[in-house]
Amino acid sequence: MNWVGRRLPRSEDPPLLRGEGRYVPDIAIGARVVRFLRSPVASGRITALRPPAEMPPGCLFVTGADLAEVQPIKPGLRRFNYRAVEQPVLPIERVHFVGQAIAAIVAPGAALAEDLLEACELDIAAEDPVIGFDAALAPDAALVHPIAPGNVAVEGELRPEAFAETLASAAHMVEFAFRSGRQSAMPLEGRGGVAEYDRATGRIRLSASAQMPHQLRTGIAQLLGMPEADLQVIAPDVGGGFGQKMALFPEYPVLVWLARKHRGRFAWVEDRNENLIASAHSRDQRHVLRAGFDAEGRLLALEADILADVGAFSVFPTTCAVEPLMALAEYPGPYKVPAYAVRTRGVLTHTCPMAPYRGVSRPVITFGIERVMDRAAAALGLAPDEIRRRNLHDVFPARSATGMVLDEASYIQALDEAVHILDIPAFRARQAAARAQGRYLGLGLSVFNERTGYGTPAFAARSMDVVPGYEVVDIAMLPSGEVEARIGSSPHGQGLRTTLSQIIADRLGLDPGHIRIIHGDTDRTPYGWGSFASRSLVIGGGACQVAADKLADKLRRGAARLLQCEPSDVTLRDGNAVAGAASMPIAELARLAHQRSELLSDAIGFNLAETGQYDPGGTFSNACHAAIVEVEAETGHVRVERYLVVEDAGRIINPMIADGQVQGGVAQGIANALFEEVIYAPDGTPLTGTLADYTPPTCAEIPEIEIHHLETISDATITGAKGLGEGGSIGAPAAIANAISDALSPFGVDVAEFPATPPRIRALVRGRAPRA
Amino acid sequence: MTEVRFTVNGAAQCAEVEPRLTLADMLREECGLTGTHLGCEHGVCGACTVLMDGLPVRGCLVFGVQAEGADIRTVEGLAAPDGTLNVLQRAFQAQHGLQCGFCTPGFLMLATWMLEQPGGVDEARLRDVLASNLCRCTGYQNILAAVRAAAQEMGVWKG
Numbered sequence: 009m010n011w012v013g014r015r016l017p018r019s020e021d022p023p024l025l026r027g028e029g030r031y032v033p034d035i036a037i038g039a040r041v042v043r044f045l046r047s048p049v050a051s052g053r054i055t056a057l058r059p060p061a062e063m064p065p066g067c068l069f070v071t072g073a074d075l076a077e078v079q080p081i082k083p084g085l086r087r088f089n090y091r092a093v094e095q096p097v098l099p100i101e102r103v104h105f106v107g108q109a110i111a112a113i114v115a116p117g118a119a120l121a122e123d124l125l126e127a128c129e130l131d132i133a134a135e136d137p138v139i140g141f142d143a144a145l146a147p148d149a150a151l152v153h154p155i156a157p158g159n160v161a162v163e164g165e166l167r168p169e170a171f172a173e174t175l176a177s178a179a180h181m182v183e184f185a186f187r188s189g190r191q192s193a194m195p196l197e198g199r200g201g202v203a204e205y206d207r208a209t210g211r212i213r214l215s216a217s218a219q220m221p222h223q224l225r226t227g228i229a230q231l232l233g234m235p236e237a238d239l240q241v242i243a244p245d246v247g248g249g250f251g252q253k254m255a256l257f258p259e260y261p262v263l264v265w266l267a268r269k270h271r272g273r274f275a276w277v278e279d280r281n282e283n284l285i286a287s288a289h290s291r292d293q294r295h296v297l298r299a300g301f302d303a304e305g306r307l308l309a310l311e312a313d314i315l316a317d318v319g320a321f322s323v324f325p326t327t328c329a330v331e332p333l334m335a336l337a338e339y340p341g342p343y344k345v346p347a348y349a350v351r352t353r354g355v356l357t358h359t360c361p362m363a364p365y366r367g368v369s370r371p372v373i374t375f376g377i378e379r380v381m382d383r384a385a386a387a388l389g390l391a392p393d394e395i396r397r398r399n400l401h402d403v404f405p406a407r408s409a410t411g412m413v414l415d416e417a418s419y420i421q422a423l424d425e426a427v428h429i430l431d432i433p434a435f436r437a438r439q440a441a442a443r444a445q446g447r448y449l450g451l452g453l454s455v456f457n458e459r460t461g462y463g464t465p466a467f468a469a470r471s472m473d474v475v476p477g478y479e480v481v482d483i484a485m486l487p488s489g490e491v492e493a494r495i496g497s498s499p500h501g502q503g504l505r506t507t508l509s510q511i512i513a514d515r516l517g518l519d520p521g522h523i524r525i526i527h528g529d530t531d532r533t534p535y536g537w538g539s540f541a542s543r544s545l546v547i548g549g550g551a552c553q554v555a556a557d558k559l560a561d562k563l564r565r566g567a568a569r570l571l572q573c574e575p576s577d578v579t580l581r582d583g584n585a586v587a588g589a590a591s592m593p594i595a596e597l598a599r600l601a602h603q604r605s606e607l608l609s610d611a612i613g614f615n616l617a618e619t620g621q622y623d624p625g626g627t628f629s630n631a632c633h634a635a636i637v638e639v640e641a642e643t644g645h646v647r648v649e650r651y652l653v654v655e656d657a658g659r660i661i662n663p664m665i666a667d668g669q670v671q672g673g674v675a676q677g678i679a680n681a682l683f684e685e686v687i688y689a690p691d692g693t694p695l696t697g698t699l700a701d702y703t704p705p706t707c708a709e710i711p712e713i714e715i716h717h718l719e720t721i722s723d724a725t726i727t728g729a730k731g732l733g734e735g736g737s738i739g740a741p742a743a744i745a746n747a748i749s750d751a752l753s754p755f756g757v758d759v760a761e762f763p764a765t766p767p768r769i770r771a772l773v774r775g776r777a778p779r780a
Numbered sequence: 781m782t783e784v785r786f787t788v789n790g791a792a793q794c795a796e797v798e799p800r801l802t803l804a805d806m807l808r809e810e811c812g813l814t815g816t817h818l819g820c821e822h823g824v825c826g827a828c829t830v831l832m833d834g835l836p837v838r839g840c841l842v843f844g845v846q847a848e849g850a851d852i853r854t855v856e857g858l859a860a861p862d863g864t865l866n867v868l869q870r871a872f873q874a875q876h877g878l879q880c881g882f883c884t885p886g887f888l889m890l891a892t893w894m895l896e897q898p899g900g901v902d903e904a905r906l907r908d909v910l911a912s913n914l915c916r917c918t919g920y921q922n923i924l925a926a927v928r929a930a931a932q933e934m935g936v937w938k939g
């Protein structure tokens with residue numbers, strides 16, 4: 009029986025459906041309530057900070073002065089031009105963005121804590137903040153941090169010899185300057201943690217809504233100078249993360265500090281406003297592209313000037329370089345380019361810091377290169393699919409412009425399949441008929457590749473002080489024949505318990521129901537990196553496969569001893585170890601291995617436990633997205649009529665879960681393209697602090713998403729699986745923007761800023777009459 | 781402190797609460813029913829949806845004291861006492877209508893209400909009603925599919 013490839017229902021679901029999940033806010037009940045006093049101004053000097061005049065019994069007020077022994081958060085990057093900005097856990101002198109935590113109030117209940125928060129005395133001598141690229145990069149700009157001259161926190165540049173000549177020699181030049189609006193990952197459950205002191209052991213248990221529990225543990229122990237072994241971090245049920253919950257936020261060390269000092273249980277659960285203004289943002293970027301094409305539409309040279317607003321601080325462990333350097337490394341996606349020059353800068357401003365968010369910079373670079381392809385196609389009189397076909401990599405392994413190995417993939421096949429499904433001639437006829445009636449339909453393509461499942465070598469190349477990558481899995485068969493696999497990945501909605509059990513089940517000839525996946529607890533799992541970067545199924549899954557194969561070998565050796573044959577004669581299937589006509593239940597083998605070890609120990613030792621490790625170089629999945637939209641020129645309203653995804657993520661372990669990842673990613677990408685933007689007033693006040701201002705789409709705005717799979721099995725991963733967690737978000741903004749641009753082509757305008765909100769679209773067409 | 785008497789999932793409850801405590805917080809903290817989640821606490825996301833006297837309400841926009849004498853239904857009341865999932869819950873699992881599960885109780889209660897209304901459900905009604913709530917993970921398609929499948933199984937789908 010093969011379990012890989014089946015739409016196995018998720019074992020995660022029943023408790024969640026009964027309302028029996030355990031999320032941080034559920035664990036928080038009964039703990040002392042922690043609330044944070046947050047800065048109302050973007051930049052300034054703290055001149056007074058005092059607790060409420062009356063503090064009821066059982067209440068505490070904690071400031072940076074109390075945390076004098078606690079180290080500042082200082083994420084490191086070994087690059088000469090990286091400015092290692094420090095973030096004090098609670099600041100004493102200065103504030104750097106609206107929403108920055110300044111002090112903590114502790115009370116027995118939430119309402120009292122919030123009353124006390126309002127009674128705190130806080131004076132800040134406000135100064136003019138640095139908001140936006142133009143202000144930050146102005147020659148006379150104030151410095152967000154004195155150690156970062158010019159407000160540049162990190163910089164990268166590549167410029168091959170004779171680049172300017174190559175670009176100048178191109179028959180056609182396309183210039184494209186565009187802006188990507190700031191977005192929030194906005195998991196439906198915000199951040200939160202409960203820190204509890206165990207009087208019997210002196211240890212602290214921190215339950216946190218986190219994606220990287222082991223990193224949180226290491227990081228907090230370092231900041232607090234406490235024994236790491238005294239800290240247990242648990243990621244219980246986590247209500248979505250999408251990258252936002254990778255960071256070591258300052259609130260967590262405060263909770264652990266409180267629990268240690270006051271030997272109690274302390275909980276902080278943020279509200280939506282805190283999540284929107286003070287957790288982490290992403291995607292606030294401005295790019296200028298210059299692309300030179302030859303007369304046949306082949307890209308000869310690409311120049312990119314990239315600005316990424318990194319906010320006021322650098323988050324641990326990924327650092328504020330994650331967006332600007334990802335953008336540098338991955339232009340121009342799946343396309344061949346003989347010459348690539350790029351400059352990227354991470355720019356400090358008095359705004360909320362940036363963390364990775366599903367896709368990291370790739371939704372932005374895909375938007376850039378895909379809009380360039382459409383502009384070039386229009387200039388050269390080529391169809392959008394044809395210009396892409398002429399430029400996509402088609403011989404593998406290929407090398408990207410920055411030297412990354414592009415493994416076996418299906419860039420052109422995915423495009424061809426999408427074009428075939430769409431029936432573009434029929435759409436063009438419909439589009440022409442609609443235009444004649446003053447209705448504007450458009451079709452947009454977006455072709456991209458997605459680097460996934462990359463291990464230590466890829467992260468080491470980024471020169472991070474903390475280099476993520478590998479995964480380790482400890483697998484053990486119990487005397488009952490059930491299997492426990494302890495993983496360092498930390499799922500939060502991806503269904504890993506189900507998919508990993510499918511991988512292991514096939515290797516051991518067992519039913520997935522007999523396999524438990526244990527995760528999200530530093531006491532019970534091997535050191536690992538958690539879940540992010542479309543890595544867990546590839547790397548955690550690969551490590552599961554390695555571990556399960558070693559265990560299978562052991563089982564075969566044990567069975568061979570009992571069945572009196574060679575290990576190579578034994579197969580494990582349907583719960584049995586089978587050798588020719590002889591067979592025995594694997595559960596019986598497991599019992600004997602543990603309880604009658606005298607029969608087996610010289611063949612297999614005294615346990616049925618193995619460790620698997622996996623650290624792949626990385627693999628690229630790929631996709632072609634296509635959107636058909638209708639734009640109402642008068643109102644600027646965009647309706648997504650059809651959304652198509654042709655996706656190649658190699659071997660699909662569970663098609664149901666894979667499609668769910670794509671659908672969810674596309675919905676976030678459509679949100680990015682049309683609806684969501686974090687907006688700051690010029691004085692640094694966030695204007696989008698509620699879900700009435702920051703507006704994620706509902707099911708009324710998100711269309712059915714049609715998904716077709718190609719399965720290119722490359723040898724870059726041992727399971728054949730490639731990651732696909734981020735692709736949906738990566739492809740959608742470009743597909744939607746290209747579709748809107750196609751729809752508005754009679755007006756002679758196109759999209760150069762997203763989200764393409766109704767006011768922006770109205771501004772584009774204002775004063776313009778459509779060509780017939 | 782005010783005393784509130786009400787029923788939850790058929791069982792009588794009595795709680796002593798501050799008048800400013802919301803219904804969602806009262807259910808979570810006083811009744812131990814943590815299946816009702818809070819995603820925004822300002823009435824937009826619908827994660828806190830419960831049924832109050834037969835109507836879906838945002839548990840974060842109703843005060844606990846307003847529940848005096850009310851009949852409340854929460855996600856914990858959907859499955860059988862032995863944990864067996866009901867039709868709608870089964871459909872959510874079969875159609876992969878949840879990922880992180882944080883929005884799920886709200887969608888389940890909203891859909892429960894809709895499926896119990898006379899007149900049945902069609903595609904337009906389905907989208908219209910479920911657009912009350914936010915999900916960040918699924919892209920909605922499978923939530924719609926799950927409720928559609930449950931409606932079909934219950935014989936109230938008018939597709």
Ligand code: FES
Pocket residue numbers: 817818819820821822823824825826827828829838839840841
């Ligand atoms: S928590 Fe009540 S609507 Fe969001």
Ligand code: FES
Pocket residue numbers: 196247248501877878879880881882883884914915916917918
């Ligand atoms: S399943 Fe995560 S918010 Fe809906």
